[in-house]
Amino acid sequence: MKLAMIGFGQAGGKIVDRFLDYDDRTNSGIVRAAIAVNSAKADLMGLERIPQDNRVLIGQARVKGHGVGADNELGAEIAEEDIDEVQNAIDQIPTHEVDAFLIVAGMGGGTGSGGAPVLAKHLKRIYTIPVYGLGVLPGTDEGGIYTLNAARSFQTFVREVDNLLVFDNDSWRQTGESVEGGYEQINEEIVRRFGILFGAGEVTGDQEVAESVVDSSEIINTLSGGGVSTVGYASEGVELTNGGGLLSRFTADDGGDDDLDAANTTNRITSLVRKAALGRLTLPCEIEGTERALLVLAGPSEYLNRKGIERGRKWLEEETGSMEVRGGDYPRGEPEVAAAILLSGVTNVPRIKRLQQVAIEAQDNIEDIQAESEENLEELVEDDEDELEPLF
Ligand code: GDP
Structure with a gap:
């Protein structure tokens, strides 16, 4: 978008x-x-x-x-x-x-x-x-x-x-x-x-159009409803071979044993999705209770398959308990397959609670210090018996 x-x-x-x-x-x-x-x-x-x-x-x-x-x-x-x-x-x-x-x-x-x-x-x-x-x-x-x-x-x-x-x-x-x-x-x-x-959401005409490309409206819908969001991410490299084709541990649908390859791709995508959701998030939080989510699978289109994305999406539904989990492809020429997961409307975020606690303590401290320094200054400036008069 x-x-x-x-x-x-x-x-x-x-x-x-x-x-x-x-x-x-x-x-x-x-x-x-x-x-x-x-x-x-x-x-x-x-x-x-x-x-x-x-x-x-x-x-x-x-x-x-x-x-x-x-x-x-x-x-x-x-x-x-x-x-x-x-x-x-x-x-x-x-x-x-x-x-x-x-x-x-x-x-x-x-x-x-x-x-x-x-x-x-x-x-x-x-x-x-x-x-x-x-x-x-x-x-x-x-x-x-x-x-x-x-x-x-x-x-x-x-x-x-x-x-x-x-x-x-x-x-x-x-x-x-x-x-x-x-x-x-x-x-x-x-x-x-x-x-x-x-x-x-910004796949242009000259990029390959995959089966289920994410649209910018899906990003907007996932973010709508407001609240706080966090993003999970995981990627796996795929290598370019001399002939210009792609070769990797991440098996491509390259026309070999189709069933096996497809199953392998599906499994790979599923574990990538798990890694993205359970690994480091941009804001650490409990993903259970997330209101809406969007799964984006980015990579060369021969490495993306609908079944993998569907399985990843289902798994995310179970983990988050959300009924609104969207998912799709982002075909692009980078030599890697990446899963990015937008978790929107997260509410179980201990990091924010800790931040607020420390902030309240800081606020109290600042007030104490201010009051104290006013008192100290008063004590310094005023003579003990109040015998001196300021000029004006
Ligand atoms: P401002 O210019 O007054 O808005 O303040 P800054 O943007 O300099 O700093 C605000 C906070 O942003 C800091 O306390 C850091 O936590 C963070 N920060 C500063 N520079 C960067 C940066 O380049 N990247 C990131 N991620 N955080 C930064």
């Missing part, structure tokens, strides 16, 4: 930048337009792919291009004040050619954390197409203020979008990595997972 992506704040802008790169590499055609919004000029300048004209600096009157620190209340305020500037940039893109908006933001910071929900609310008032959010949770080691920001932004963002797709940095942190190097890999993981999912 075709998306208008808006990266809000530093993380949001960088991730949309990576989506443009992914689009170029894989020819998936999902980013119809890309915009970056930030209150920090330097962050906008650091982007590589997003066109200069689509970079919007907000809050200049208040923060003079220096960002809002990690103050997401200020982030929300300046987004509201300067929403017309963001709208001006959106006015330049062909929104009639777009299936949905995707607002991307790190929820732990200031600009994106506060601004993304404000933009979602604004877009929903104006447009009839869906407005989705892709929210990134901070790592638990980032500290109390980031956790508090994320918990408050999460509550607000989820209410304002048609669906909030969540990616948890904490589950993807690798030890020994520099923060920047780590983010590069994490961002690659983000675009791979969400790229396959949204790319599935």
Whole structure:
């Protein structure tokens, strides 16, 4: 499906930048337009792919291009004040050619954390197409203020979008990595997972049309109903042989012993689906109780078969208890078969409960510290016997 992506704040802008790169590499055609919004000029300048004209600096009157620190209340305020500037940039893109908006933001910071929900609310008032959010949770080691920001932004963002797709940095942190190097890999993981999912609805004429290609309306229907979503993913390589054919452990329907090959493909697909659903999700959660799901099988079409997808879909129905599990193909020329599973409307998410707990503790601590420092300052400034008078 075709998306208008808006990266809000530093993380949001960088991730949309990576989506443009992914689009170029894989020819998936999902980013119809890309915009970056930030209150920090330097962050906008650091982007590589997003066109200069689509970079919007907000809050200049208040923060003079220096960002809002990690103050997401200020982030929300300046987004509201300067929403017309963001709208001006959106006015330049062909929104009639777009299936949905995707607002991307790190929820732990200031600009994106506060601004993304404000933009979602604004877009929903104006447009009839869906407005989705892709929210990134901070790592638990980032500290109390980031956790508090994320918990408050999460509550607000989820209410304002048609669906909030969540990616948890904490589950993807690798030890020994520099923060920047780590983010590069994490961002690659983000675009791979969400790229396959949204790319599935964007199969163009020159790609082989498989038996049951996923349509963008199936993605929209899976996301409709709102709530929080997570994505599972697993892939297996297939090799290109000298003759240009494909050879792999993942048996293709290449005209050999048809029954055996088909059975093998079916089994392979089924285990790939299980790996995707039971492995690492973008937001860790219990999959039982998921309201809706979409299974996308991507790969060279000779490696995809309807029976495999059907079996995978059935298994997902049993595991999630959902009556609304969709599934289909995404034929593409990459030398791998991949299963991407969108679990929409997940509610059993201990990670969010923990985040809220830590956020409440941080909030209490901040209040205590503030009260205490006011007291301490008072004690320092006032003389003991109150004999001195201030000037005015
Ligand atoms: P903002 O510019 O004020 O919106 O704040 P940032 O986007 O810089 O940071 C918000 C949060 O996003 C941080 O706390 C990190 O958890 C996360 N973050 C920052 N940069 C990246 C990135 O490149 N990738 C990912 N996945 N997360 C990031």
